Amino acid sequence: MIRVLLVHDVRILRCALAALVGAEPDMEAEAASWKDAVRPVRGRAADVCVVDADMAGRTSLDELARFADHPGTAGHPPRPHRLLALVSQDCPGALRRALDAGASGFVCKDALPEQLVRGIRRVADGERFVDNALAQTLLRASEVPLSQRELTVLSAAAEGAPVPEIARRLGLSTGTVRNYMSAITRKTGARNRVDAIRISQGAGWL
Amino acid sequence: MIRVLLVHDVRILRCALAALVGAEPDMEAEAASWKDAVRPVRGRAADVCVVDADMAGRTSLDELARFADHPGTAGHPPRPHRLLALVSQDCPGALRRALDAGASGFVCKDALPEQLVRGIRRVADGERFVDNALAQTLLRASEVPLSQRELTVLSAAAEGAPVPEIARRLGLSTGTVRNYMSAITRKTGARNRVDAIRISQGAGWL
Numbered sequence: 001m002i003r004v005l006l007v008h009d010v011r012i013l014r015c016a017l018a019a020l021v022g023a024e025p026d027m028e029a030e031a032a033s034w035k036d037a038v039r040p041v042r043g044r045a046a047d048v049c050v051v052d053a054d055m056a057g058r059t060s061l062d063e064l065a066r067f068a069d070h071p072g073t074a075g076h077p078p079r080p081h082r083l084l085a086l087v088s089q090d091c092p093g094a095l096r097r098a099l100d101a102g103a104s105g106f107v108c109k110d111a112l113p114e115q116l117v118r119g120i121r122r123v124a125d126g127e128r129f130v131d132n133a134l135a136q137t138l139l140r141a142s143e144v145p146l147s148q149r150e151l152t153v154l155s156a157a158a159e160g161a162p163v164p165e166i167a168r169r170l171g172l173s174t175g176t177v178r179n180y181m182s183a184i185t186r187k188t189g190a191r192n193r194v195d196a197i198r199i200s201q202g203a204g205w206l
Numbered sequence: 207m208i209r210v211l212l213v214h215d216v217r218i219l220r221c222a223l224a225a226l227v228g229a230e231p232d233m234e235a236e237a238a239s240w241k242d243a244v245r246p247v248r249g250r251a252a253d254v255c256v257v258d259a260d261m262a263g264r265t266s267l268d269e270l271a272r273f274a275d276h277p278g279t280a281g282h283p284p285r286p287h288r289l290l291a292l293v294s295q296d297c298p299g300a301l302r303r304a305l306d307a308g309a310s311g312f313v314c315k316d317a318l319p320e321q322l323v324r325g326i327r328r329v330a331d332g333e334r335f336v337d338n339a340l341a342q343t344l345l346r347a348s349e350v351p352l353s354q355r356e357l358t359v360l361s362a363a364a365e366g367a368p369v370p371e372i373a374r375r376l377g378l379s380t381g382t383v384r385n386y387m388s389a390i391t392r393k394t395g396a397r398n399r400v401d402a403i404r405i406s407q408g409a410g411w412l
Contacts, residue, residue: 011316012292016222019319023225086218110217113225160401194400195366 002124004029005046007037007064009055017050020113021120038063047124050116053085053094054109054204061101084123086116089133092140093204099141108133145187146205153180155206158197208330210235211252213243213270215261223256226319233326244269253330256322259291259300260315260410267307290329292322295339298346299410305347314339351393352411359386361412364403 004021006029008014014031022029030046037049038060049064056064065083084105085098095106105123107116108131115131122129130138146154156166163181167174181193190196200206210227212235214220220237228235236252243255244266255270262270271289290311291304301312311329313322314337321337328335336344352360362372369387373380387399396402406412 010294012313012319012322013219013222013315015319016219016226019226019229020222023229088216107218109219113218113221116218157400158404160397160404162398191366192368194363194403197400198364198366 002027002120003045003047004120005037005049006031007034007049007051009033009052021050021117024117027117027120034060034064048082048084048105048120050084050086050120051098051103052109053087053098053103054091056094056097061097061103065101065103082123082126084119084129087134087137088204089137090202091204092137093144093200093206095134095137095204096141096144097204105129106134106138107131108137140203144205146184146200150180150184150187151200151205153177154184154197154200157181157193158201158206208233208326209251209253210326211243211255212237213240213255213257215239215258227256227323227326230323233323240266240270254288254290254311254326256290256292256326257304257309258315259293259304259309260297262300262303267303267309271307271309288329288332290325290335293340293343294410295343296408297410298343299350299406299412301340301343301410302347302350303410311335312340312344313337314343346409350411352390352406356386356390356393357406357411359383360390360403360406363387363399364407364412 004027006014006017006021008017011033014033018029018031021027034056051061051064053061083098083101083103084107085095085103086107086109087095087098088109098106105119105128107119111131111133119129119131152170153166156169161169163174163177167177185192185196188196188199190199197206210233212220212223212227214223217239220239224235224237227233240262257267257270259267288311289304289307289309290313291301291309292313292315293301293304294315304312311325311334313325317337317339325335325337358376359372362375367375369380369383373383391398391402394402394405396405403412
């Protein structure tokens with residue numbers, strides 16, 4: 001029996017995914033929010049964690065990955081669960097985050113249920129699984145157009161912070177922040193700051 | 207038997223929702239993308255269409271609603287299907303769009319599956335159904351903070367269009383567009399244009 005944990009922040013959707021997976025004769029499914037999934041509930045053990053990578057921040061994915069590697073404590077055996085990420089074809093940034101977090105499986109969100117179930121079985125067997133539909137996305141995931149510093153500046157801008165505030169937060173001059181913003185706009189092929197945020201959020205870089 | 211059509215743009219999620227609903231003994235479930243759902247496929251008939259309102263533009267919802275009221279043609283009886291919208295608590299704009307499109311049911315996305323199933327049964331019986339968890343959202347849905355003109359200007363800005371382009375598109379002077387942007391920023395309580403877009407998208411006004 002493969003124990004599967006479905007992680008998604010929208011309850012009705014994670015319950016629906018659990019219904020889908022739990023209908024397989026060789027799978028037992030449970031659903032959890034991101035917050036609950038990264039909480040060290042020792043009683044819960046999953047073989048495969050299926051996560052919606054588009055909705056996951058880098059921190060949550062890393063926490064979940066670290067948790068998956070947990071060596072266990074006295075009376076609580078290690079939980080060797082593996083990550084399978086659901087990714088949109090047009091969201092290379094999300095695929096990248098899942099890759100960095102050590103996910104073993106990648107299934108396209110536009111796949112049929114059979115593909116997800118196949119991916120779960122392969123990952124549970126200790127293999128890697130990459131949905132063919134994600135080949136192009138995988139290629140694009142290797143080319144993050146922005147540096148870590150640029151991403152930090154752009155994230156702050158996307159939250160609505162004005163340039164002086166971004167400068168203060170990051171200990172930079174306002175001129176430097178403006179230079180970063182120009183570089184970001186150029187590198188993303190955007191028309192302006194709003195466009196750069198839109199493009200980067202769409203691709204999942206932010 | 208209640209025939210239910212689950213409409214969501216992410217295939218794996220709409221199939222999962224269909225698995226959930228189809229497991230009920232008195233329901234038959236099918237899944238469709240927005241594009242397919244609004245296409246006049248005469249052969250397909252649903253009693254209740256469940257839609258993810260957060261993901262639906264006003265146009266799609268209106269099309270689906272119009273389609274639901276279709277009087278039918280020779281040999282093709284009318285399809286009196288009713289709309290049930292899945293809505294996030296913090297997205298009053300989406301609830302508003304669903305209300306305007308004539309949805310009969312509103313279920314919170316954070317609800318348990320039983321609540322969705324209950325809502326479908328009530329709506330199929332010709333009743334209205336509003337999830338208690340959406341009471342506050344419903345109140346906020348009546349107070350759209352921006353005028354239709356302001357929403358049009360802000361949508362264009364959110365697509366990355368610079369002020370001169372927005373002015374040209376809408377036949378306004380750049381000064382007028384700037385005035386609209388200031389009014390929008392003030393009314394949404396935003397710190398600047400980017401913040402106004404972020405707030406409006408979050409609430410589902412855009």
